[in-house]
Amino acid sequence: MLKEMLNQATLEEIKQYLYDIHPHDLAELFVELSDSEKQKVYDLLDVERLALLVSYIDHEDAAEILSEFELEEQKEIVELMEPDDATDIILELEDEKQQELLKVLGDDSDIAQLIEYGEDETGSAMTNAMVVIQPDMDVKKATKKVIKEANDAETINTLFVVNEQGVFLGVVPLKKLLKAKTPLAVSEIVEDYPSVYDTDPITQSIQAIRNYGIYEIPVLEHGTHQLLGMLTLDDALDIYQEEAQEDFEKLAGLPETMPDSSPFKTAFHRLPWLLSLLLFSVPIAIVTSMFEEVLATVAILIVFQPLILGSAGNVATQTLAVTLKMFASHEEGIFKNSFREILTGMMNGFAIGLIAFSMTLIFSMINTSLTTQPFLIAFVVGLSLWLTVIIAPLTAILIPLTLRTLKFDPAVASGPFITTVIDVAALLIYFGLATLMLGGI
Numbered sequence: 001m002l003k004e005m006l007n008q009a010t011l012e013e014i015k016q017y018l019y020d021i022h023p024h025d026l027a028e029l030f031v032e033l034s035d036s037e038k039q040k041v042y043d044l045l046d047v048e049r050l051a052l053l054v055s056y057i058d059h060e061d062a063a064e065i066l067s068e069f070e071l072e073e074q075k076e077i078v079e080l081m082e083p084d085d086a087t088d089i090i091l092e093l094e095d096e097k098q099q100e101l102l103k104v105l106g107d108d109s110d111i112a113q114l115i116e117y118g119e120d121e122t123g124s125a126m127t128n129a130m131v132v133i134q135p136d137m138d139v140k141k142a143t144k145k146v147i148k149e150a151n152d153a154e155t156i157n158t159l160f161v162v163n164e165q166g167v168f169l170g171v172v173p174l175k176k177l178l179k180a181k182t183p184l185a186v187s188e189i190v191e192d193y194p195s196v197y198d199t200d201p202i203t204q205s206i207q208a209i210r211n212y213g214i215y216e217i218p219v220l221e222h223g224t225h226q227l228l229g230m231l232t233l234d235d236a237l238d239i240y241q242e243e244a245q246e247d248f249e250k251l252a253g254l255p256e257t258m259p260d261s262s263p264f265k266t267a268f269h270r271l272p273w274l275l276s277l278l279l280f281s282v283p284i285a286i287v288t289s290m291f292e293e294v295l296a297t298v299a300i301l302i303v304f305q306p307l308i309l310g311s312a313g314n315v316a317t318q319t320l321a322v323t324l325k326m327f328a329s330h331e332e333g334i335f336k337n338s339f340r341e342i343l344t345g346m347m348n349g350f351a352i353g354l355i356a357f358s359m360t361l362i363f364s365m366i367n368t369s370l371t372t373q374p375f376l377i378a379f380v381v382g383l384s385l386w387l388t389v390i391i392a393p394l395t396a397i398l399i400p401l402t403l404r405t406l407k408f409d410p411a412v413a414s415g416p417f418i419t420t421v422i423d424v425a426a427l428l429i430y431f432g433l434a435t436l437m438l439g440g441i
Helices: 002-008 011-020 023-030 035-044 047-055 059-067 071-079 083-090 095-105 110-115 139-152 174-179 202-212 233-251 263-280 282-289 292-297 301-328 334-366 374-405 415-438
Strands: 158-162 168-173 216-220 227-232
Touching: 002 011, 002 023, 002 035, 011 035, 023 047, 047 059, 047 071, 047 083, 059 071, 059 083, 071 083, 071 095, 083 095, 083 110, 095 110, 139 174, 158 174, 158 227, 168 174, 168 216, 202 216, 202 227, 202 233, 227 233, 282 415, 301 334, 301 374, 301 415, 334 374, 374 415
Parallel strands: none
Antiparallel strands: 158 168, 216 227
Protein backbone atom coordinates (compact mmCIF):
# COMPACT_ATOMS: atom_id res chain seq x y z
CA MET A 1 0.00 0.00 0.00
CA LEU A 2 2.82 2.43 0.82
CA LYS A 3 4.43 1.85 -2.56
CA GLU A 4 1.20 2.76 -4.35
CA MET A 5 0.66 5.83 -2.16
CA LEU A 6 4.14 7.17 -2.91
CA ASN A 7 3.30 7.14 -6.60
CA GLN A 8 -0.33 8.30 -6.45
CA ALA A 9 -1.19 10.19 -3.24
CA THR A 10 -0.35 13.77 -2.32
CA LEU A 11 2.58 14.54 -0.03
CA GLU A 12 0.21 15.52 2.76
CA GLU A 13 -1.71 12.22 2.48
CA ILE A 14 1.54 10.22 2.45
CA LYS A 15 2.88 12.06 5.48
CA GLN A 16 -0.35 11.51 7.39
CA TYR A 17 -0.20 7.79 6.56
CA LEU A 18 3.44 7.52 7.69
CA TYR A 19 2.57 8.94 11.09
CA ASP A 20 -0.68 6.98 11.55
CA ILE A 21 0.68 3.51 10.75
CA HIS A 22 2.40 1.46 13.45
CA PRO A 23 6.22 1.54 13.09
CA HIS A 24 6.36 -2.27 12.82
CA ASP A 25 3.97 -2.26 9.86
CA LEU A 26 5.79 0.69 8.32
CA ALA A 27 9.11 -1.15 8.62
CA GLU A 28 7.73 -4.17 6.74
CA LEU A 29 6.48 -1.94 3.92
CA PHE A 30 9.60 0.23 3.90
CA VAL A 31 12.08 -2.58 3.10
CA GLU A 32 10.19 -3.31 -0.14
CA LEU A 33 10.69 0.21 -1.51
CA SER A 34 13.22 1.28 -4.11
CA ASP A 35 16.04 3.68 -3.18
CA SER A 36 14.21 6.68 -4.62
CA GLU A 37 11.02 5.77 -2.78
CA LYS A 38 12.94 5.36 0.49
CA GLN A 39 14.44 8.79 0.03
CA LYS A 40 10.96 10.19 -0.38
CA VAL A 41 10.00 8.65 2.97
CA TYR A 42 13.14 10.09 4.60
CA ASP A 43 12.15 13.57 3.44
CA LEU A 44 8.70 13.27 4.99
CA LEU A 45 9.72 11.92 8.40
CA ASP A 46 11.15 13.89 11.29
CA VAL A 47 14.14 12.42 13.08
CA GLU A 48 12.07 10.96 15.95
CA ARG A 49 9.80 9.00 13.62
CA LEU A 50 12.81 7.98 11.54
CA ALA A 51 14.57 6.63 14.65
CA LEU A 52 11.45 4.65 15.53
CA LEU A 53 11.28 3.22 12.01
CA VAL A 54 14.93 2.15 12.01
CA SER A 55 14.54 0.44 15.39
CA TYR A 56 11.86 -1.88 13.95
CA ILE A 57 13.92 -2.93 10.93
CA ASP A 58 16.21 -5.98 10.94
CA HIS A 59 19.58 -4.99 12.42
CA GLU A 60 21.60 -5.66 9.28
CA ASP A 61 19.19 -3.70 7.08
CA ALA A 62 18.95 -0.94 9.69
CA ALA A 63 22.76 -0.62 9.68
CA GLU A 64 22.71 -0.14 5.90
CA ILE A 65 20.02 2.52 6.23
CA LEU A 66 21.95 4.29 8.97
CA SER A 67 25.06 4.34 6.77
CA GLU A 68 23.20 6.39 4.17
CA PHE A 69 23.08 9.41 6.48
CA GLU A 70 25.81 11.84 7.46
CA LEU A 71 27.64 11.19 10.71
CA GLU A 72 25.84 13.92 12.67
CA GLU A 73 22.48 12.65 11.42
CA GLN A 74 23.43 9.11 12.47
CA LYS A 75 24.25 10.42 15.94
CA GLU A 76 20.93 12.19 16.18
CA ILE A 77 19.01 9.07 15.08
CA VAL A 78 20.69 6.57 17.42
CA GLU A 79 20.42 8.92 20.40
CA LEU A 80 16.63 8.86 19.98
CA MET A 81 16.54 5.06 19.89
CA GLU A 82 16.49 2.65 22.82
CA PRO A 83 20.17 2.14 23.75
CA ASP A 84 19.98 -1.66 23.36
CA ASP A 85 18.39 -1.39 19.89
CA ALA A 86 20.92 1.23 18.80
CA THR A 87 23.79 -0.93 20.07
CA ASP A 88 22.63 -3.96 18.07
CA ILE A 89 22.45 -1.86 14.91
CA ILE A 90 25.83 -0.16 15.42
CA LEU A 91 27.47 -3.55 15.88
CA GLU A 92 26.34 -4.44 12.35
CA LEU A 93 28.21 -1.46 10.84
CA GLU A 94 31.61 -1.87 9.25
CA ASP A 95 34.41 -1.47 11.81
CA GLU A 96 35.55 1.89 10.46
CA LYS A 97 32.04 3.40 10.40
CA GLN A 98 31.32 1.89 13.80
CA GLN A 99 34.35 3.55 15.36
CA GLU A 100 33.55 6.91 13.74
CA LEU A 101 30.01 6.89 15.14
CA LEU A 102 31.11 5.78 18.61
CA LYS A 103 33.69 8.56 18.67
CA VAL A 104 30.99 11.13 17.89
CA LEU A 105 28.68 9.65 20.54
CA GLY A 106 31.38 9.87 23.21
CA ASP A 107 32.65 7.42 25.80
CA ASP A 108 30.01 8.48 28.33
CA SER A 109 27.05 7.58 26.11
CA ASP A 110 24.81 4.68 27.10
CA ILE A 111 25.47 3.02 23.76
CA ALA A 112 29.25 3.10 24.20
CA GLN A 113 28.85 1.47 27.60
CA LEU A 114 26.56 -1.27 26.30
CA ILE A 115 28.97 -2.15 23.49
CA GLU A 116 31.62 -2.95 26.12
CA TYR A 117 29.59 -6.00 27.16
CA GLY A 118 29.90 -9.33 25.40
CA GLU A 119 26.88 -10.25 23.28
CA ASP A 120 26.08 -13.14 25.65
CA GLU A 121 26.05 -10.90 28.74
CA THR A 122 22.86 -9.39 30.14
CA GLY A 123 24.33 -5.89 30.10
CA SER A 124 24.41 -5.89 26.30
CA ALA A 125 20.61 -6.05 26.11
CA MET A 126 19.55 -3.78 28.96
CA THR A 127 18.00 -0.34 28.66
CA ASN A 128 18.06 2.55 31.13
CA ALA A 129 14.84 4.11 29.82
CA MET A 130 13.03 3.61 33.12
CA VAL A 131 11.67 5.61 36.02
CA VAL A 132 13.86 5.61 39.14
CA ILE A 133 12.64 6.99 42.47
CA GLN A 134 14.17 7.38 45.94
CA PRO A 135 12.87 5.84 49.18
CA ASP A 136 12.56 9.19 51.02
CA MET A 137 10.26 10.65 48.36
CA ASP A 138 6.64 11.33 49.22
CA VAL A 139 4.27 9.31 47.01
CA LYS A 140 2.86 12.54 45.56
CA LYS A 141 6.31 13.71 44.48
CA ALA A 142 7.07 10.25 43.07
CA THR A 143 3.84 10.34 41.06
CA LYS A 144 4.77 13.70 39.57
CA LYS A 145 8.14 12.29 38.53
CA VAL A 146 6.44 9.35 36.82
CA ILE A 147 4.19 11.71 34.88
CA LYS A 148 7.15 13.88 33.87
CA GLU A 149 9.34 10.98 32.67
CA ALA A 150 6.62 8.70 31.28
CA ASN A 151 7.17 9.67 27.62
CA ASP A 152 10.87 8.82 27.77
CA ALA A 153 10.50 5.57 29.72
CA GLU A 154 10.09 2.20 28.03
CA THR A 155 7.69 1.16 30.77
CA ILE A 156 6.14 2.79 33.85
CA ASN A 157 4.37 -0.31 35.18
CA THR A 158 7.31 -0.96 37.48
CA LEU A 159 9.15 1.87 39.27
CA PHE A 160 12.66 1.13 40.53
CA VAL A 161 13.77 2.36 43.95
CA VAL A 162 17.43 3.19 44.68
CA ASN A 163 19.23 4.94 47.51
CA GLU A 164 21.55 7.94 47.20
CA GLN A 165 24.42 5.71 46.03
CA GLY A 166 22.25 4.17 43.32
CA VAL A 167 22.00 0.80 45.08
CA PHE A 168 18.84 -1.10 44.15
CA LEU A 169 16.36 -1.44 47.02
CA GLY A 170 13.25 -2.82 45.34
CA VAL A 171 10.29 -1.69 43.24
CA VAL A 172 6.96 0.05 43.54
CA PRO A 173 4.24 -1.10 41.13
CA LEU A 174 2.53 1.86 39.45
CA LYS A 175 -0.87 0.64 40.59
CA LYS A 176 0.30 0.64 44.21
CA LEU A 177 1.77 4.13 43.88
CA LEU A 178 -1.44 5.55 42.43
CA LYS A 179 -3.48 4.04 45.25
CA ALA A 180 -1.16 5.43 47.94
CA LYS A 181 -2.26 8.59 49.76
CA THR A 182 0.03 11.37 50.91
CA PRO A 183 1.67 11.85 53.35
CA LEU A 184 3.43 8.54 52.74
CA ALA A 185 7.07 7.81 51.86
CA VAL A 186 8.06 5.50 49.02
CA SER A 187 10.09 3.44 51.52
CA GLU A 188 6.81 2.35 53.16
CA ILE A 189 5.42 0.77 49.98
CA VAL A 190 8.60 -0.59 48.36
CA GLU A 191 8.55 -4.30 47.52
CA ASP A 192 11.32 -6.87 47.17
CA TYR A 193 11.95 -7.81 43.56
CA PRO A 194 14.23 -10.27 41.71
CA SER A 195 17.27 -8.90 39.91
CA VAL A 196 20.18 -10.03 37.73
CA TYR A 197 23.75 -8.84 37.24
CA ASP A 198 25.09 -7.15 34.14
CA THR A 199 27.65 -9.92 33.59
CA ASP A 200 25.15 -12.78 33.99
CA PRO A 201 24.56 -14.94 30.88
CA ILE A 202 21.68 -13.48 28.92
CA THR A 203 19.92 -16.86 28.77
CA GLN A 204 19.99 -17.06 32.56
CA SER A 205 18.36 -13.62 32.86
CA ILE A 206 15.70 -14.53 30.30
CA GLN A 207 14.96 -17.64 32.32
CA ALA A 208 14.59 -15.48 35.43
CA ILE A 209 11.95 -13.34 33.68
CA ARG A 210 10.11 -16.52 32.75
CA ASN A 211 10.40 -18.11 36.20
CA TYR A 212 9.15 -15.04 38.06
CA GLY A 213 6.44 -14.22 35.51
CA ILE A 214 7.47 -10.56 35.23
CA TYR A 215 7.72 -8.09 32.35
CA GLU A 216 11.01 -6.44 33.27
CA ILE A 217 13.90 -7.28 35.54
CA PRO A 218 16.46 -4.84 37.00
CA VAL A 219 20.10 -5.25 35.96
CA LEU A 220 22.64 -4.49 38.68
CA GLU A 221 26.37 -3.92 38.58
CA HIS A 222 28.10 -6.98 39.93
CA GLY A 223 29.72 -6.18 43.26
CA THR A 224 28.17 -2.78 43.99
CA HIS A 225 24.50 -3.73 43.38
CA GLN A 226 23.99 -0.35 41.74
CA LEU A 227 21.06 -0.21 39.32
CA LEU A 228 22.34 0.04 35.73
CA GLY A 229 19.21 -0.66 33.71
CA MET A 230 16.54 -3.24 33.07
CA LEU A 231 15.90 -6.16 30.74
CA THR A 232 12.39 -6.10 29.29
CA LEU A 233 10.18 -8.95 28.17
CA ASP A 234 10.09 -7.87 24.51
CA ASP A 235 13.89 -7.79 24.33
CA ALA A 236 14.03 -11.14 26.12
CA LEU A 237 11.68 -12.67 23.52
CA ASP A 238 13.82 -11.36 20.66
CA ILE A 239 16.99 -12.74 22.24
CA TYR A 240 15.30 -16.04 23.07
CA GLN A 241 14.28 -16.41 19.41
CA GLU A 242 17.81 -15.64 18.22
CA GLU A 243 19.35 -18.08 20.72
CA ALA A 244 16.90 -20.82 19.72
CA GLN A 245 17.70 -20.28 16.05
CA GLU A 246 21.45 -20.34 16.68
CA ASP A 247 21.20 -23.53 18.76
CA PHE A 248 19.07 -25.19 16.10
CA GLU A 249 21.62 -24.31 13.43
CA LYS A 250 24.47 -25.66 15.55
CA LEU A 251 22.49 -28.79 16.35
CA ALA A 252 21.91 -29.37 12.64
CA GLY A 253 25.52 -28.53 11.76
CA LEU A 254 24.48 -25.46 9.76
CA PRO A 255 26.32 -22.16 9.33
CA GLU A 256 24.55 -18.93 10.23
CA THR A 257 21.20 -18.55 8.50
CA MET A 258 21.08 -16.01 5.68
CA PRO A 259 17.45 -15.87 4.52
CA ASP A 260 18.00 -13.20 1.85
CA SER A 261 21.12 -14.69 0.27
CA SER A 262 21.18 -15.97 -3.30
CA PRO A 263 21.30 -19.77 -3.88
CA PHE A 264 24.92 -19.50 -5.09
CA LYS A 265 26.03 -17.53 -2.01
CA THR A 266 24.13 -19.88 0.32
CA ALA A 267 25.68 -22.95 -1.32
CA PHE A 268 29.17 -21.44 -1.10
CA HIS A 269 28.60 -20.53 2.55
CA ARG A 270 27.52 -24.06 3.46
CA LEU A 271 30.18 -25.89 1.44
CA PRO A 272 32.93 -25.79 4.14
CA TRP A 273 30.50 -27.22 6.66
CA LEU A 274 29.41 -29.99 4.33
CA LEU A 275 33.03 -30.86 3.61
CA SER A 276 33.69 -30.98 7.35
CA LEU A 277 30.76 -33.34 7.81
CA LEU A 278 32.12 -35.42 4.94
CA LEU A 279 35.38 -35.79 6.85
CA PHE A 280 33.38 -37.13 9.79
CA SER A 281 32.51 -40.18 7.69
CA VAL A 282 36.18 -41.10 7.23
CA PRO A 283 36.42 -42.79 10.67
CA ILE A 284 33.41 -44.94 9.75
CA ALA A 285 35.13 -46.11 6.57
CA ILE A 286 38.34 -46.80 8.49
CA VAL A 287 36.52 -48.86 11.14
CA THR A 288 34.69 -50.82 8.46
CA SER A 289 37.93 -51.58 6.63
CA MET A 290 39.39 -53.01 9.86
CA PHE A 291 36.88 -55.87 9.70
CA GLU A 292 37.24 -56.84 6.03
CA GLU A 293 37.98 -60.45 6.92
CA VAL A 294 34.84 -61.12 8.91
CA LEU A 295 32.74 -59.17 6.37
CA ALA A 296 34.12 -61.29 3.54
CA THR A 297 33.32 -64.45 5.50
CA VAL A 298 29.89 -63.37 6.79
CA ALA A 299 28.56 -60.99 4.12
CA ILE A 300 25.07 -60.92 5.68
CA LEU A 301 26.44 -58.56 8.35
CA ILE A 302 26.35 -55.73 5.81
CA VAL A 303 22.59 -56.14 5.47
CA PHE A 304 22.00 -55.20 9.12
CA GLN A 305 24.60 -52.42 9.39
CA PRO A 306 22.10 -49.59 8.60
CA LEU A 307 19.79 -50.98 11.31
CA ILE A 308 22.53 -50.71 13.95
CA LEU A 309 23.71 -47.24 12.89
CA GLY A 310 20.26 -45.77 12.38
CA SER A 311 18.85 -46.86 15.76
CA ALA A 312 21.87 -45.67 17.73
CA GLY A 313 21.93 -42.31 15.92
CA ASN A 314 18.22 -41.71 16.54
CA VAL A 315 18.53 -42.40 20.27
CA ALA A 316 21.60 -40.16 20.53
CA THR A 317 19.85 -37.26 18.78
CA GLN A 318 16.83 -37.55 21.09
CA THR A 319 19.02 -37.56 24.20
CA LEU A 320 21.09 -34.64 22.89
CA ALA A 321 17.93 -32.57 22.41
CA VAL A 322 16.81 -33.36 25.99
CA THR A 323 20.28 -32.52 27.36
CA LEU A 324 20.46 -29.16 25.59
CA LYS A 325 16.93 -28.36 26.77
CA MET A 326 18.00 -29.01 30.36
CA PHE A 327 21.04 -26.74 29.91
CA ALA A 328 18.96 -23.97 28.33
CA SER A 329 16.31 -24.02 31.07
CA HIS A 330 18.86 -24.53 33.88
CA GLU A 331 16.79 -27.50 34.99
CA GLU A 332 17.69 -28.78 38.42
CA GLY A 333 18.84 -32.35 38.95
CA ILE A 334 20.64 -32.76 35.66
CA PHE A 335 22.49 -35.86 36.87
CA LYS A 336 19.24 -37.45 38.00
CA ASN A 337 17.69 -36.71 34.60
CA SER A 338 20.80 -38.00 32.83
CA PHE A 339 20.54 -41.27 34.76
CA ARG A 340 16.90 -41.47 33.70
CA GLU A 341 17.90 -41.04 30.03
CA ILE A 342 20.54 -43.79 30.32
CA LEU A 343 18.09 -46.13 32.06
CA THR A 344 15.51 -45.38 29.38
CA GLY A 345 18.11 -46.23 26.73
CA MET A 346 18.81 -49.56 28.44
CA MET A 347 15.14 -50.52 28.48
CA ASN A 348 14.45 -49.32 24.95
CA GLY A 349 17.65 -50.98 23.75
CA PHE A 350 16.60 -54.31 25.25
CA ALA A 351 13.18 -54.12 23.60
CA ILE A 352 14.60 -53.04 20.23
CA GLY A 353 17.39 -55.62 20.47
CA LEU A 354 14.87 -58.39 21.18
CA ILE A 355 12.76 -57.36 18.19
CA ALA A 356 15.87 -57.09 16.00
CA PHE A 357 16.98 -60.55 17.16
CA SER A 358 13.62 -62.04 16.14
CA MET A 359 13.53 -60.25 12.77
CA THR A 360 17.13 -61.18 11.97
CA LEU A 361 16.55 -64.80 12.94
CA ILE A 362 13.53 -65.04 10.65
CA PHE A 363 15.37 -63.28 7.80
CA SER A 364 18.44 -65.52 8.16
CA MET A 365 16.36 -68.70 8.28
CA ILE A 366 14.49 -67.68 5.12
CA ASN A 367 17.68 -66.70 3.26
CA THR A 368 19.69 -69.84 3.98
CA SER A 369 22.10 -69.03 1.16
CA LEU A 370 23.45 -66.07 3.11
CA THR A 371 24.39 -67.90 6.31
CA THR A 372 24.42 -71.30 7.97
CA GLN A 373 24.37 -69.83 11.48
CA PRO A 374 21.09 -67.85 11.71
CA PHE A 375 20.93 -67.97 15.51
CA LEU A 376 24.45 -66.58 15.95
CA ILE A 377 23.84 -63.85 13.36
CA ALA A 378 20.60 -62.85 15.10
CA PHE A 379 22.32 -62.87 18.49
CA VAL A 380 25.13 -60.59 17.23
CA VAL A 381 22.64 -58.12 15.74
CA GLY A 382 20.36 -58.07 18.80
CA LEU A 383 23.18 -57.77 21.35
CA SER A 384 24.99 -55.11 19.28
CA LEU A 385 21.81 -53.06 18.99
CA TRP A 386 21.19 -53.27 22.73
CA LEU A 387 24.73 -52.21 23.61
CA THR A 388 24.80 -49.31 21.14
CA VAL A 389 21.45 -47.97 22.32
CA ILE A 390 22.86 -48.01 25.87
CA ILE A 391 26.03 -46.17 24.80
CA ALA A 392 24.18 -43.63 22.61
CA PRO A 393 22.45 -41.62 25.41
CA LEU A 394 25.58 -41.85 27.56
CA THR A 395 27.65 -40.25 24.78
CA ALA A 396 24.97 -37.66 24.01
CA ILE A 397 25.08 -36.55 27.66
CA LEU A 398 28.82 -36.70 28.34
CA ILE A 399 29.92 -34.70 25.27
CA PRO A 400 27.68 -31.62 25.85
CA LEU A 401 28.36 -31.84 29.61
CA THR A 402 32.11 -31.85 28.96
CA LEU A 403 31.82 -28.91 26.55
CA ARG A 404 29.82 -26.90 29.10
CA THR A 405 32.39 -27.67 31.81
CA LEU A 406 35.13 -26.39 29.47
CA LYS A 407 33.08 -23.16 28.94
CA PHE A 408 32.12 -24.03 25.34
CA ASP A 409 28.60 -23.82 23.94
CA PRO A 410 27.09 -27.35 24.33
CA ALA A 411 25.06 -26.78 21.15
CA VAL A 412 28.23 -27.20 19.06
CA ALA A 413 27.89 -30.90 19.82
CA SER A 414 25.71 -30.95 16.72
CA GLY A 415 23.61 -33.85 15.51
CA PRO A 416 26.09 -34.85 12.77
CA PHE A 417 29.03 -34.78 15.22
CA ILE A 418 27.28 -36.88 17.88
CA THR A 419 25.92 -39.26 15.25
CA THR A 420 29.41 -39.84 13.83
CA VAL A 421 30.84 -40.62 17.27
CA ILE A 422 27.98 -43.06 17.92
CA ASP A 423 28.37 -44.63 14.47
CA VAL A 424 32.04 -45.36 15.09
CA ALA A 425 31.26 -46.87 18.50
CA ALA A 426 28.37 -48.90 17.04
CA LEU A 427 30.54 -50.33 14.27
CA LEU A 428 33.26 -51.29 16.73
CA ILE A 429 30.71 -53.10 18.88
CA TYR A 430 28.90 -54.73 15.96
CA PHE A 431 31.90 -55.92 13.98
CA GLY A 432 33.85 -56.64 17.17
CA LEU A 433 31.16 -59.04 18.39
CA ALA A 434 30.88 -60.50 14.91
CA THR A 435 34.64 -61.13 14.80
CA LEU A 436 34.56 -62.69 18.26
CA MET A 437 31.60 -64.95 17.61
CA LEU A 438 31.63 -65.49 13.84
CA GLY A 439 35.19 -64.88 12.79
CA GLY A 440 36.04 -68.54 12.58
CA ILE A 441 33.02 -69.53 10.52
